[in-house]
Amino acid sequence: MADPLYYVDRSDVREGRLADVRAAMRDLADFVRDHEPRLIAYHFYLDEPASTMTLVAVHPDSASLELHMDIGGEKFRGFAELIRMRSIDVYGRPSEAAVERLRVKAEMLGGATVTVHSAQAGFSRPQPPDRAT
Template sequence: MSEVIIYVDQSTVRDGKLDELKAAMTELVEFVNANEPDILSYNVYFSEDGNQMAVVHAHADSASLAYHMQVAGPEFPPIGEFIELEAIDVYGRPSEELVHVFEEKVSTLGHGRVSIHDRHDGIDRISSD
């Protein structure tokens, strides 16, 4: 069985850009929904004050995350005018190639860091069925 991978990115919302960002993220969610049938979950969260955004998605394996970055990746750069990407945290072990893709995303959309968190122990009840 493959290891579930959880991806979380956190961004600061640029001043005065919240409404435009929310509209852009709704379009991105619709794009992901239409083009990535194997993604387990894809969710966008905003802080109460609207100054922070987190994007959280779950994948059955590294291949699913790689597919997401390939298909949705071209949709990311226009969002850069609304955010400053601060961090990408990945829980589970993506391929080394994917780590480089994350590093490129951080440099394109912000100045943040990429952190990979290896699984120590646990259970998964997430099913792609």
């Protein structure tokens, strides 16, 4: 079984575009929820002054990340006038094809850096059952 990939990107919100960014985040999150059932988690965040947008995603494997890049491309382009992407960090082992797609996305959205971080130690536990019943 492949290890999951943890994806984090950070972008500057362009001046005067916050409302558009919020709408685009909701639209993309809904699209991903409806079209990518294997994706484990997909969350957008804004910092306190609402000047930095961060996306955190958890993919079960590199194939999931590649699919995301393939079907989300048109949606990503819609962010080009709303943000300037600063960085993409991937934690885990993405395929070379996935990394190349990330580089294209990073360039399209502002020339961000793409950094892959390899796991050195650690573990994950399954989510415990809800005991509120």
